[in-house]
Amino acid sequence: MSTLLRVDRLWLRENQLFLALTIVIGVLAGLAAVLFTVAIEQTSHRLFGLAPSALRLFAIPPLMSLVTGVLLVKFFPDVRGSGVPQTEAAYHLSGGVIPARVPFGKFLTGVLCIGSGHSMGREGPSVQIGAGLASVIGRWLRLSPANVRDLVPVGAAAALSAAFNTPVAAVLFALEEIIGDMNATLLGSTVVASVVAVIVERSILGNEPLFHVPAYQLVHPAELGAYAALGIIGGILSLLFSRALLGLRGLFLRLPQGSKIFQPAMGGLVIGAIIVFCPAVMGVGYDYVDQALNGGLLLKTLAILCVVKMAATVVSYASGNAGGIFAPSLYVGAMAGGAVGMVVHRFAPFPTAEPGAYALVGMGTLFAGIIRAPMTSVFMIFEITQDYQILVPLMVANMLSFAISKRYQRLPVYHALLEQDDVHLPSPAIEARATARTARHVMRTAVPFVPADTSVEAAYLSLLEQDAPAQLVGTRDHLLGWVTRQQLEQWRSAGRSADPLASMLDGEYVHVHPDHPIDVVLDRFAQTGGVLPVVSRTAARRVEGIVTLDSILKVVDRRARGRDPAPAGASGAESDPPATRPNRGPTAD
Amino acid sequence: MTSATNLPAADPSGRIHREIIQLAVLIAIAGAAFVLTRAVARANQRAGLREAAEWYERGQQRLAAGEVGDAIGAFRRAAARNRADRRYGLALARALATSGQEPSAQRVLLSLREAAPDDPEISVELARLAAGLQDVPGALRYYHAAVYSPWIGWPDRRELRLELIRLLLAQKQAGRALPELLAVSMDLPDQAGPHVEVGELFSAAGDVRQALAQFQRALQLAPRDGQALVGAGLAAFELGEYARARKYLDSAPASVDAVRSTRELVELVLTRDPLASRIRSAERQRRLRANMSYAQERLAACSPPPESSLEDQDLELRKALESFQARLRTPAIREQDTIESGVELTFQIATRLLQTCPSPEPLDRALIVIGRQHGAAEQ
Numbered sequence: 001m002s003t004l005l006r007v008d009r010l011w012l013r014e015n016q017l018f019l020a021l022t023i024v025i026g027v028l029a030g031l032a033a034v035l036f037t038v039a040i041e042q043t044s045h046r047l048f049g050l051a052p053s054a055l056r057l058f059a060i061p062p063l064m065s066l067v068t069g070v071l072l073v074k075f076f077p078d079v080r081g082s083g084v085p086q087t088e089a090a091y092h093l094s095g096g097v098i099p100a101r102v103p104f105g106k107f108l109t110g111v112l113c114i115g116s117g118h119s120m121g122r123e124g125p126s127v128q129i130g131a132g133l134a135s136v137i138g139r140w141l142r143l144s145p146a147n148v149r150d151l152v153p154v155g156a157a158a159a160l161s162a163a164f165n166t167p168v169a170a171v172l173f174a175l176e177e178i179i180g181d182m183n184a185t186l187l188g189s190t191v192v193a194s195v196v197a198v199i200v201e202r203s204i205l206g207n208e209p210l211f212h213v214p215a216y217q218l219v220h221p222a223e224l225g226a227y228a229a230l231g232i233i234g235g236i237l238s239l240l241f242s243r244a245l246l247g248l249r250g251l252f253l254r255l256p257q258g259s260k261i262f263q264p265a266m267g268g269l270v271i272g273a274i275i276v277f278c279p280a281v282m283g284v285g286y287d288y289v290d291q292a293l294n295g296g297l298l299l300k301t302l303a304i305l306c307v308v309k310m311a312a313t314v315v316s317y318a319s320g321n322a323g324g325i326f327a328p329s330l331y332v333g334a335m336a337g338g339a340v341g342m343v344v345h346r347f348a349p350f351p352t353a354e355p356g357a358y359a360l361v362g363m364g365t366l367f368a369g370i371i372r373a374p375m376t377s378v379f380m381i382f383e384i385t386q387d388y389q390i391l392v393p394l395m396v397a398n399m400l401s402f403a404i405s406k407r408y409q410r411l412p413v414y415h416a417l418l419e420q421d422d423v424h425l426p427s428p429a430i431e432a433r434a435t436a437r438t439a440r441h442v443m444r445t446a447v448p449f450v451p452a453d454t455s456v457e458a459a460y461l462s463l464l465e466q467d468a469p470a471q472l473v474g475t476r477d478h479l480l481g482w483v484t485r486q487q488l489e490q491w492r493s494a495g496r497s498a499d500p501l502a503s504m505l506d507g508e509y510v511h512v513h514p515d516h517p518i519d520v521v522l523d524r525f526a527q528t529g530g531v532l533p534v535v536s537r538t539a540a541r542r543v544e545g546i547v548t549l550d551s552i553l554k555v556v557d558r559r560a561r562g563r564d565p566a567p568a569g570a571s572g573a574e575s576d577p578p579a580t581r582p583n584r585g586p587t588a589d
Numbered sequence: 590m591t592s593a594t595n596l597p598a599a600d601p602s603g604r605i606h607r608e609i610i611q612l613a614v615l616i617a618i619a620g621a622a623f624v625l626t627r628a629v630a631r632a633n634q635r636a637g638l639r640e641a642a643e644w645y646e647r648g649q650q651r652l653a654a655g656e657v658g659d660a661i662g663a664f665r666r667a668a669a670r671n672r673a674d675r676r677y678g679l680a681l682a683r684a685l686a687t688s689g690q691e692p693s694a695q696r697v698l699l700s701l702r703e704a705a706p707d708d709p710e711i712s713v714e715l716a717r718l719a720a721g722l723q724d725v726p727g728a729l730r731y732y733h734a735a736v737y738s739p740w741i742g743w744p745d746r747r748e749l750r751l752e753l754i755r756l757l758l759a760q761k762q763a764g765r766a767l768p769e770l771l772a773v774s775m776d777l778p779d780q781a782g783p784h785v786e787v788g789e790l791f792s793a794a795g796d797v798r799q800a801l802a803q804f805q806r807a808l809q810l811a812p813r814d815g816q817a818l819v820g821a822g823l824a825a826f827e828l829g830e831y832a833r834a835r836k837y838l839d840s841a842p843a844s845v846d847a848v849r850s851t852r853e854l855v856e857l858v859l860t861r862d863p864l865a866s867r868i869r870s871a872e873r874q875r876r877l878r879a880n881m882s883y884a885q886e887r888l889a890a891c892s893p894p895p896e897s898s899l900e901d902q903d904l905e906l907r908k909a910l911e912s913f914q915a916r917l918r919t920p921a922i923r924e925q926d927t928i929e930s931g932v933e934l935t936f937q938i939a940t941r942l943l944q945t946c947p948s949p950e951p952l953d954r955a956l957i958v959i960g961r962q963h964g965a966a967e968q
Contacts, residue, residue, distance in 0.1 A: 027622075031623060038630050045636060050643055050644070294696050
């Protein structure tokens with residue numbers, strides 16, 4: 001009895017400890033974000049000075065990127081890019097475990113990359129730094145895995161709140177983007193941490209808002225049409241940006257592995273060339289966003305900066321530098337919105353707001369289209385302006401941009417970036433059903449493989465020998481696909497008996513993940529030749545098990561006898577009859 | 590022999606103790622990190638202020654060299670790095686206004702005003718900008734904001750008011766200028782100059798009586814002030830106080846054209862007015878006859894073109910003149926009505942002469958002034 005009471009007290013104490021940690025993490029993440037911002041400014045000032053020469057503008061980015069390339073490849077491989085997708089992956093797939101080197105490495109490489117002129121944002125890295133600190137602290141205090149995991153969005157929200165000075169938007173971002181669900185349990189903690197962080201930030205940096213924006217409003221109802229047009233343009237630009245980013249990044253990923261250390265510098269060379277002619281796109285660029293929001297830029301300048309910033313950000317990010325796309329999306333949105341506003345203001349037959357109002361809405365529109373966090377976008381703009389009046393046009397434009405982006409880009413950019421790294425995040429629907437029976441319960445872990453260099457003939461004979469309907473090709477850590485008996489017969493008939501299996505497969509195949517519910521497993525199993533691979537979410541070519549007809553039947557049998565099957569499947573190597581569907585690609589849910 | 594019951598139970602108090610220590614360590618780290626971050630942030634802020642000052646200097650140099658575009662860029666950077674120092678924002682606004690970007694300048698100033706609504710300097714810049722854009726109500730609003738600002742000293746308040754008054758007069762809004770003039774006249778220092786300045790503005794606004802009062806006050810403080818004498822003389826003349834006008838104009842510098850012409854006019858008015866007070870009857874009659882004679886000569890000398898619309902009028906005037914001159918030879922000349930009629934007639938003739946004579950004589954104008962002074966009106 002006394003032990004039970006002590007366990008209860010311990011449990012309560014962990015919850016109380018969690019609350020106390022929320023506050024401490026709010027302070028530490030807030031301080032980290034402030035220090036990050038200050039360090040970037042100082043680095044930029046020291047590297048470029050007051051009025052840098054063309055040579056300095058050109059040389060600094062690639063030279064610094066050589067240094068960061070070494071750091072990113074040799075010491076901190078987890079800190080390339082934004083940090084938001086990595087934080088999401090850590091939360092959903094790694095139980096919130098973020099190694100201690102990650103926040104430190106992100107801080108260092110982020111300062112060097114952004115401070116040396118790369119066109120990237122500081123908010124994404126701040127999120128990863130804050131989340132990393134929270135994870136490290138949670139594990140140091142030996143909290144339960146669930147609490148360690150829950151600290152990740154808390155740290156992320158705190159850091160973003162301090163980095164962007166928008167506590168409400170930061171909370172929403174953590175819930176909408178990191179967690180992917182408005183989780184009431186974590187709402188309180190993220191709010192507390194966010195508020196603490198912004199208090200810390202304002203006590204150090206003052207109450208000066210990030211942007212000084214006049215009070216804009218909807219001047220005439222017909223303007224809603226203009227804002228709708230901005231929403232459509234924003235959606236198209238979002239698509240262009242995302243596709244360009246993913247396309248160029250895919251290109252860099254396909255370069256030889258040995259070039260990885262030099263890829264940031266390759267991007268740095270291009271950035272150096274760009275900023276010689278257009279230094280306005282260096283770094284974060286909030287000064288120019290402020291000018292656009294106040295109508296201080298000409299139409300030509302707005303259009304040029306919109307295009308050049310997009311290009312520069314794509315190059316910086318795709319080449320593997322450490323930095324985010326949060327701020328660049330706001331920048332591009334402000335320029336695009338300002339340009340639309342200029343045109344509308346000049347030619348519209350009805351009274352219109354100043355172009356700065358359109359720049360403000362444009363910021364939110366691009367953010368909603370690229371990041372796909374519409375709630376965060378609306379509240380972020382509201383916190384920047386402290387004014388309700390612009391919310392209606394903002395929501396109209398956001399909705400259109402979001403719809404267009406979702407229609408033509410299946411995954412949000414952060415998820416698409418993860419998928420490029422063979423990391424598949426579960427959808428909220430899948431996570432919600434995680435406690436139900438899943439692929440883990442029906443798979444078996446003993447998996448035979450046929451090597452990729454095996455000839456078609458040898459594979460066929462092996463299948464006949466084992467009397468199996470299909471076989472996996474590759475290794476446990478790198479699956480190429482699977483082959484059925486019928487496929488092998490067809491290839492033999494076509495005179496390709498001597499060809500290796502690797503040359504016959506396109507690398508795409510139907511698969512499931514361990515947390516996929518049974519109905520998904522059954523649905524996909526029907527598309528296979530009798531062998532459905534179960535692959536890891538964190539490495540989509542690593543096999544964790546296979547589902548066969550036999551393993552499914554065993555589960556059904558156990559249920560019928562009143563015994564639930566254990567997860568991770570039973571052992572054994574029973575074969576199943578083949579099916580005839582061709583392979584499909586390893587794609588996310 | 591050992592059994593599970595003999596194994597020592599896990600002591601949770603050790604775990605609690607550890608967590609408290611860890612939490613304390615974290616709080617200490619947070620405290621130290623706060624101090625460090627604040628120090629770094631302050632150093633960065635100081636660097637930012639230095640950078641802002643450098644950009645401001647650059648901007649001033651560019652502006653002095655006539656490179657307004659570069660100056661705007663430099664001021665913008667200075668203002669971005671140090672928003673608290675309104676000098677940078679003001680410099681930016683002025684540079685923008687100089688380069689013709691008034692709407693941008695206005696936005697900058699309005700943004701500065703949001704942070705410091707009582708700052709008179711910002712209000713003045715906005716007022717001047719509005720004046721440049723012909724927005725008189727806007728200029729009025731901002732000038733008042735500057736004038737009534739709690740942070741402005743009296744001399745500056747007066748100067749601002751005068752600037753506003755000049756603007757209103759330039760925009761032909763004398764009605765709005767007069768209350769301002771009355772307000773500014775309440776707190777003028779005891780020096781002739783300000784009173785003369787205000788007197789001139791009153792004259793421009795059409796309140797000659799107040800103008801005269803100001804000039805007279807100036808003369809009390811500096812009896813030999815030339816501008817005050819001129820102003821007072823002209824004001825007295827406008828008010829019909831010719832004797833006083835002559836007194837001032839006689840002492841005023843003769844180099845001023847207006848003084849010369851007005852002095853001559855005043856002299857003629859004073860010496861040819863048949864209805865002047867405190868002159869003998871004989872003098873009245875002499876003046877009247879002299880005016881009639883002059884009018885007759887002038888009518889003969891300045892005939893209107895044949896078949897013009899003025900020919901009939903001229904004929905009527907001649908007949909009236911002849912008829913009146915006949916009356917002058919009778920005892921009726923001594924009657925007040927006769928003299929008044931004579932003044933009226935000479936006024937009509939002199940008015941007609943201004944229309945037809947190529948170069949009007951000073952006496953023509955004097956006869957008109959005399960006529961107006963005694964209630965004559967143009968037909």
